[in-house]
Amino acid sequence: MWAALAVTSLTASMALADGSQSIAATRTIGYVTTDLHWAFYQTADVDKDCPQGLAGYGPRETFKALYPNGGPVANTQLARESLKFFPNDKQMQFPYIFAKGNIGVGVNLDGKVGPNDYVSPTGEKGIDNALQKVLGCNAQFRQPEGQLQLFGNKFVRTSTWNRTLIEISNVDDLSNSDDVAVTIYRGRDPVLLDATGEGVAPGGTQRIDMRWGKPIIQHLKGKIVDGVLITEPIKEGIYPWAIYNDVPTLLNWRDMRLKLTLTPERADGLIAGYMDVESYYTWLTAWSTHHLSYGRLDPAEFYWTLRKMADAYPNEKGEMTAISSALTVNLVQAFITHPEADAMEGGRKVTDARH
Amino acid sequence: MRLIAGVTGILLALGMGSAAAAESSVREAYVDVPMPPGFKVVSTELEGPVFADSRGRTLYKWPIVSLRNGYAGDPKDKSACEDVVTTKTGGYMSPYPGGLGLPDLDSRKSCVALWPPVVAQADAKPVGDWSIIKRSDGTLQWAYGHQPLYTSHLDQSPGDVLGGTGLFRRGGDTPAERIPVGPPSALPPGFRIEGTLNGRMLVNDKRYSIYVSDADAPDKSNCTTEACLQRWLPVLAPETAQPRGEWSIVQRSLGVRQWAFRKQPLYTYMRDTRAMSYDGGDEPGWHNVYAQPGPAYPKSFTVQNTTYGDVLAERNGKTVYFYTCGDDSADQLSCDTLDSPQQYRMAICGGGDWARCHELWHFVPAAADEISQGSVWSIISVDPKTDRQAAEGQAGAVRVWAFRGRPIYTYSGDEQPGEFRGHSMGEWQGRRNGFRAFWLRVI
Numbered sequence: 009m010w011a012a013l014a015v016t017s018l019t020a021s022m023a024l025a026d027g028s029q030s031i032a033a034t035r036t037i038g039y040v041t042t043d044l045h046w047a048f049y050q051t052a053d054v055d056k057d058c059p060q061g062l063a064g065y066g067p068r069e070t071f072k073a074l075y076p077n078g079g080p081v082a083n084t085q086l087a088r089e090s091l092k093f094f095p096n097d098k099q100m101q102f103p104y105i106f107a108k109g110n111i112g113v114g115v116n117l118d119g120k121v122g123p124n125d126y127v128s129p130t131g132e133k134g135i136d137n138a139l140q141k142v143l144g145c146n147a148q149f150r151q152p153e154g155q156l157q158l159f160g161n162k163f164v165r166t167s168t169w170n171r172t173l174i175e176i177s178n179v180d181d182l183s184n185s186d187d188v189a190v191t192i193y194r195g196r197d198p199v200l201l202d203a204t205g206e207g208v209a210p211g212g213t214q215r216i217d218m219r220w221g222k223p224i225i226q227h228l229k230g231k232i233v234d235g236v237l238i239t240e241p242i243k244e245g246i247y248p249w250a251i252y253n254d255v256p257t258l259l260n261w262r263d264m265r266l267k268l269t270l271t272p273e274r275a276d277g278l279i280a281g282y283m284d285v286e287s288y289y290t291w292l293t294a295w296s297t298h299h300l301s302y303g304r305l306d307p308a309e310f311y312w313t314l315r316k317m318a319d320a321y322p323n324e325k326g327e328m329t330a331i332s333s334a335l336t337v338n339l340v341q342a343f344i345t346h347p348e349a350d351a352m353e354g355g356r357k358v359t360d361a362r363h
Numbered sequence: 364m365r366l367i368a369g370v371t372g373i374l375l376a377l378g379m380g381s382a383a384a385a386e387s388s389v390r391e392a393y394v395d396v397p398m399p400p401g402f403k404v405v406s407t408e409l410e411g412p413v414f415a416d417s418r419g420r421t422l423y424k425w426p427i428v429s430l431r432n433g434y435a436g437d438p439k440d441k442s443a444c445e446d447v448v449t450t451k452t453g454g455y456m457s458p459y460p461g462g463l464g465l466p467d468l469d470s471r472k473s474c475v476a477l478w479p480p481v482v483a484q485a486d487a488k489p490v491g492d493w494s495i496i497k498r499s500d501g502t503l504q505w506a507y508g509h510q511p512l513y514t515s516h517l518d519q520s521p522g523d524v525l526g527g528t529g530l531f532r533r534g535g536d537t538p539a540e541r542i543p544v545g546p547p548s549a550l551p552p553g554f555r556i557e558g559t560l561n562g563r564m565l566v567n568d569k570r571y572s573i574y575v576s577d578a579d580a581p582d583k584s585n586c587t588t589e590a591c592l593q594r595w596l597p598v599l600a601p602e603t604a605q606p607r608g609e610w611s612i613v614q615r616s617l618g619v620r621q622w623a624f625r626k627q628p629l630y631t632y633m634r635d636t637r638a639m640s641y642d643g644g645d646e647p648g649w650h651n652v653y654a655q656p657g658p659a660y661p662k663s664f665t666v667q668n669t670t671y672g673d674v675l676a677e678r679n680g681k682t683v684y685f686y687t688c689g690d691d692s693a694d695q696l697s698c699d700t701l702d703s704p705q706q707y708r709m710a711i712c713g714g715g716d717w718a719r720c721h722e723l724w725h726f727v728p729a730a731a732d733e734i735s736q737g738s739v740w741s742i743i744s745v746d747p748k749t750d751r752q753a754a755e756g757q758a759g760a761v762r763v764w765a766f767r768g769r770p771i772y773t774y775s776g777d778e779q780p781g782e783f784r785g786h787s788m789g790e791w792q793g794r795r796n797g798f799r800a801f802w803l804r805v806i
Contacts, residue, residue: 093788
């Protein structure tokens, strides 16, 4: 069966390489997530991006400032650790450095052009990405060496929790389709590594996780225009992204939408929306205080900044609970097998584009 | 269960052991290694066979490990556990500096008080892998495999392994744990045993799961069709392999020999993509293999399907958590028991606020008709005003479930069965000082 499957995959890959003709058979194509990074515009010149410098008060620095003479562990180390989980217990105490500049990566989420919005690198106005202001000058988030961007992304390929699939159906062709359905699933299989052992090759197979992954399944509607998939926002969306072993964390979005450039082999672009502040904080603090020290990110200080910069979904007190943001996402084509196909012995039904 | 374990341990210690006795009580068989007089092997629920002293107290080692900022534990043939009360942190766990004052110094015990060295008499002689080291105070201490041996003040009865476990150890994030020491498992080359909450799991030397099929007969494989063999790979025995104890050999065809354990032919699963997988057991009629089953959790408990896998839950479906803690001293003493400093737990469960901790994290009450199921899952009495262990029947005390003698918890942030919002809450994702869910299987 495996030999047969390999041949099927190869045949399908060859068909896909011919262009979108192969889509005609099933009008469907699947992709598996390979990379996730927070979408923060940066140049090679850190002084230009961050004229006040990079973040300066991380856990080590705040600890040293607060407890220059040490003290009992309960009043020092444990006090700081408890603030990580109860950040409301103490107000901000240290200066925070925000990213400057007017160029930003993301999507115009509200359809407006406001004073705090960015202009995209291609000149689009009204880009909403307040998270860039909060974290754009944290070394941990600057590419390519920023620790969270680097290691958090490594887990995308290695963790089953992060095996997020996107299936696009009702596709006329990959250049233009007026009305497509997009479904997000969790896959159960390792990604197909290429000959280097580092990259992910198209043509792998992914079984859908229907046992534990049902809550991950989400449906979006969209269209493909000039090779770019643009979905309508869904009111509440989730995208799994565990950034540490055995700490399964989710990103909870409001108005989540996808904007992906499609080819038969890849899909690259953005996931954008308003990130629930509490969800984002929980996600980030899945990293230990030690790890957060890499970027001088003090969790309690960061929490207050996140709340301060939140720009959507006010609560009953008028406090904003979500922050505009975007993730760059990269995916490669994968054959997504559905549960009924999994049960078939021998030749398997693959609902992706093939032959 | 505890009595059976004790009896089994005695039988094994008397040399009646290994395969036959272990099989009759479904206990893990072990190699009958030479031991000094006064020591024996006790079969335990969670850790399998362990060495014990003449009073049945489990023996532990404290191997040196690399933490984030240095090493802690015993190097080869040397004990780092001294009879001195440590007063300051060691700064082993970044980003915090050492030299911070440890809590409850008026009642803090020394390493030796909590982990008494296993004393060797002056006329003791090394035997096999057992050797004798001289401590810094001149006394003699038994060692096994060059690791000094200790007992735990927490172990009260034969078969107790409450002092430490390697079950949850992970790199330099967890404390330098004391680990029970036992004889090698009785396994042919190419196999090993891995401890899990579900039992002592049989795996191959690459840690991939071993499976058996209901369709096979004793010492006969019925997985012979192409369809079966495309999914299941018989674990082949070399030409020179001989049957021994619980291990036998099935002749698949001329010159093709397959290992069998307890008369069941063994396989690996072609679709397994990672070590210690349970995926093959999802195929009807196929099962993972355990040298012995894990300790039965309380009958009122449930298993819940979550987005991350299967988790243990209490009767109402709320995820249950254990709290684990090791301090940052050179001794790496446990701070997760009810007789240890509570400041660590309070910092995580309530931000130092006792009332908030109790509001957010709840003990798991035992019903009046529930009884302890052994030393791993037991019912203890806790004084809710102090969170200290109380005498059974003490006025105001509550009966709660405990795992390895430590209370377990539910988290008020979990509103529905299958939620696990409390998982990994704490220092170092809860591995150093915090809460972890009881995962029986993860995706």
